[in-house]
Amino acid sequence: QVQLVESGGGVVQPGRSLRLSCAASGFTFSNYGMHWVRQAPGKGLEWVALISYAGSNKYYADSVKGRFTISRDNSKNTLYLQMNSLRAEDTAVYYCAKGGSSWELPNYDYWGQGTLVTVSS
Amino acid sequence: QTVVTQEPSFSVSPGGTVTLTCGLSSGSVSTDYYPTWYQQTPGQPPRTVIYNTNTRSSGVPDRFSGSILGNKAALTITGARADDESDYYCVLYMGSYISVFGGGTKLTVL
Numbered sequence: 755q756v757q758l759v760e761s762g763g764g765v766v767q768p769g770r771s772l773r774l775s776c777a778a779s780g781f782t783f784s785n786y787g788m789h790w791v792r793q794a795p796g797k798g799l800e801w802v803a804l805i806s807y808a809g810s811n812k813y814y815a816d817s818v819k820g821r822f823t824i825s826r827d828n829s830k831n832t833l834y835l836q837m838n839s840l841r842a843e844d845t846a847v848y849y850c851a852k853g854g855s856s857w858e859l860p861n862y863d864y865w866g867q868g869t870l871v872t873v874s875s
Numbered sequence: 876q877t878v879v880t881q882e883p884s885f886s887v888s889p890g891g892t893v894t895l896t897c898g899l900s901s902g903s904v905s906t907d908y909y910p911t912w913y914q915q916t917p918g919q920p921p922r923t924v925i926y927n928t929n930t931r932s933s934g935v936p937d938r939f940s941g942s943i944l945g946n947k948a949a950l951t952i953t954g955a956r957a958d959d960e961s962d963y964y965c966v967l968y969m970g971s972y973i974s975v976f977g978g979g980t981k982l983t984v985l
Contacts, residue, residue, distance in 0.1 A: 798962075799913070799915075799964050799966070801966065801975065813972035815973070849920055858972045859926075859968050860911050860966040860976075861911050861923065861926040863923060865921060
């Protein structure tokens with residue numbers, strides 16, 4: 755069965771960096787676009803970033819553009835999110851989500867359980 | 876910047892019908908936005924209910940339906956049950972590989 759397992763969250767000071775990982779299994783990872791979606795505590799969902807199946811195309815929400823980098827290693831079935839210059843407003847649960855047959859559309863058929871990132875001094 | 880709008884909260888009686896909507900701060904929602912609806916309960920990741928405007932996700936009962944009503948996307952739940960009580964989020968594809976979520980609707984069944 756499809757599994758997405760995020761890791762790498764934790765407490766980090768403002769201005770510092772953190773890298774999240776999402777280990778995928780149960781499907782052919784290299785055939786699907788992947789997304790990161792976040793949710794601040796008690797708040798709604800926010801789309802963060804998208805990467806194409808081969809990793810050659812990457813897109814970001816304005817709120818993270820220039821600070822976050824999405825990447826993937828298809829040989830390891832793993833998705834990453836490098837987060838730099840972190841701010842308090844980046845505090846959230848970060849979910850990785852599997853794209854569907856149209857990789858760019860926000861139709862995510864599987865989600866991970868999420869990893870919490872807390873940005874605080 | 877375009878904002879995706881949803882009712883902050885809604886209440887429905889058990890067995891009743893409720894329609895949640897998803898609009899734009901400027902303009903009309905159409906099928907070109909590929910509206911998708913997610914259901915989320917506390918502490919859990921979201922679960923797809925409806926995608927591409929009106930396609931039910933696998934395992935979702937036919938009590939749930941999606942449509943375009945006027946200038947908004949809509950999620951209709953008929954025969955509401957206690958376990959439908961959740962947060963519901965719509966998301967729209969804005970083009971250029973960008974998607975935007977609405978603020979969510981907290982649905983209460985009582």
